[in-house]
Amino acid sequence: MEQSEQVAKAFVDHYYTTFDTNRAGLSNLYQENSMLSFEGQKFLGGQNIVGKLTSLPFEQCKHSITTIDCQLSGPNGTTLIVFVSGNLQLAGEQHPLKFSQMFYLLPTPQGSFYVQNDIFRLNYA
Amino acid sequence: MEQSEQVAKAFVDHYYTTFDTNRAGLSNLYQENSMLSFEGQKFLGGQNIVGKLTSLPFEQCKHSITTIDCQLSGPNGTTLIVFVSGNLQLAGEQHPLKFSQMFYLLPTPQGSFYVQNDIFRLNYA
Numbered sequence: 522m523e524q525s526e527q528v529a530k531a532f533v534d535h536y537y538t539t540f541d542t543n544r545a546g547l548s549n550l551y552q553e554n555s556m557l558s559f560e561g562q563k564f565l566g567g568q569n570i571v572g573k574l575t576s577l578p579f580e581q582c583k584h585s586i587t588t589i590d591c592q593l594s595g596p597n598g599t600t601l602i603v604f605v606s607g608n609l610q611l612a613g614e615q616h617p618l619k620f621s622q623m624f625y626l627l628p629t630p631q632g633s634f635y636v637q638n639d640i641f642r643l644n645y646a
Numbered sequence: 647m648e649q650s651e652q653v654a655k656a657f658v659d660h661y662y663t664t665f666d667t668n669r670a671g672l673s674n675l676y677q678e679n680s681m682l683s684f685e686g687q688k689f690l691g692g693q694n695i696v697g698k699l700t701s702l703p704f705e706q707c708k709h710s711i712t713t714i715d716c717q718l719s720g721p722n723g724t725t726l727i728v729f730v731s732g733n734l735q736l737a738g739e740q741h742p743l744k745f746s747q748m749f750y751l752l753p754t755p756q757g758s759f760y761v762q763n764d765i766f767r768l769n770y771a
Contacts, residue, residue, distance in 0.1 A: 558715045558729070590683040590765045594750055595720070604683070604748055604765040619769060621746035623729055625719055640715045640729040644744060644769045 529591035529603045532626065532634065537584040537607075544575050550636050558640040570639070581612035584620075594625075601626040601634065606644075619644040654716035654728045657751065657759065662709040662732075669700045675761050683765045695764070706737035709745075719750075726751040726759065731769075744769040 539546045551557075551567030557574075564570045590604040603624045608617035625638035664671045676682075676692030682699075689695045715729040728749045733742035750763035 556717045556719075558717060561713065561715065563717075588686065588767055590686065590767065592681045592683060592688075592763045592765065594681075594763050602748070602750060602763050602765070604746075604767065606746065606767055606769060621729075621731065621767070621769065623727070623748045623765070625727060625750075638717045638719050638727050640717065640727070640748070642713055642715065642729065642731050642746070644731060644746065 525591050525593055525601060526589075528601060528634070529589055532601075532603060532624070533586060533589050533605055536624075537586065540574070541581075541583050545571060547571055547574060551639075552635050552637075555636050556638050560641065560643060579611045583610045584608070585610070585617070595627075599628050600637075609643075650716050650718055650726060651714075653726060653759070654714055657726075657728060657749070658711060658714050658730055661749075662711065665699070666706075666708050670696060672696055672699060676764075677760050677762075680761050681763050685766065685768060704736045708735045709733070710735070710742070720752075724753050725762075734768075 536550065548567050548571040551570050553566050555567055555570060557564040557570040559573055564573050584607055586605060586607040588606045592602045594600045594602050603626060605622045607620060609620050610617040620641065620643050622641045624636050626634040627637045629635055673692050673696040676695050678691050680692055680695060682689040682695040684698055689698050709732055711730060711732040713731045717727045719725045719727050728751060730747045732745060734745050735742040745766065745768050747766045749761050751759040752762045754760055
């Protein structure tokens with residue numbers, strides 16, 4: 522596996538595990554200039570983004586990942602685009618929801634990444 | 647509508663109209679450093695990308711767009727991320743295929759955009 526794919530997989534594992542167990546903990550992954558489009562609604566900045574995610578009208582959920590694609594981008598290939606498809610199971614619902622999501626990840630001075638751009642869509646059948 | 651949304655919509659209209667009527671014409675939208683991930687297969691450079699797209703095993707198709715999301719990104723917000731969901735109808739097939747696709751668009755000196763990153767996935771039910 523390429524190194525970028527390893528990074529993408531580690532990010533995806535971390536992101537959705539955090540989402541499913543401690544949604545407020547996602548605030549570490551966003552910064553002030555981060556953007557989220559969630560089902561067409563736009564949010565700017567980590568505080569607004571995590572405010573949206575923590576106020577979604579379900580308490581418990583479980584993401585199952587179907588595909589992960591990643592590409593390097595940006596100056597000198599220092600940024601990472603991650604594209605995910607999967608299923609979202611909400612507590613008490615019989616059928617999971619299909620979703621697609623993309624992340625544009627920028628490097629931090631600490632050698633990690635944060636989410637600059639995040640776009641989420643449910644894929645209705 | 648924000649200007650970036652107008653640009654995204656114009657790009658999407660142009661891209662899929664070209665795909666459905668003159669697939670080889672997509673070569674104008676890619677450059678040597680462009681990347682495509684198509685159902686998990688990676689292609690680098692406009693020639694390889696358009697080679698893949700023109701060799702797909704169907705002659706006629708029709709994309710119908712369901713959602714378009716866009717966000718500015720990159721240095722000074724000069725780049726554009728476009729995220730699309732829709733249906734792909736192949737000639738002779740009864741049911742359309744659902745797909746998601748994202749484009750990372752970089753500005754050209756001519757004031758237009760080209761596709762730096764392109765990730766395509768079918769959303770199987």
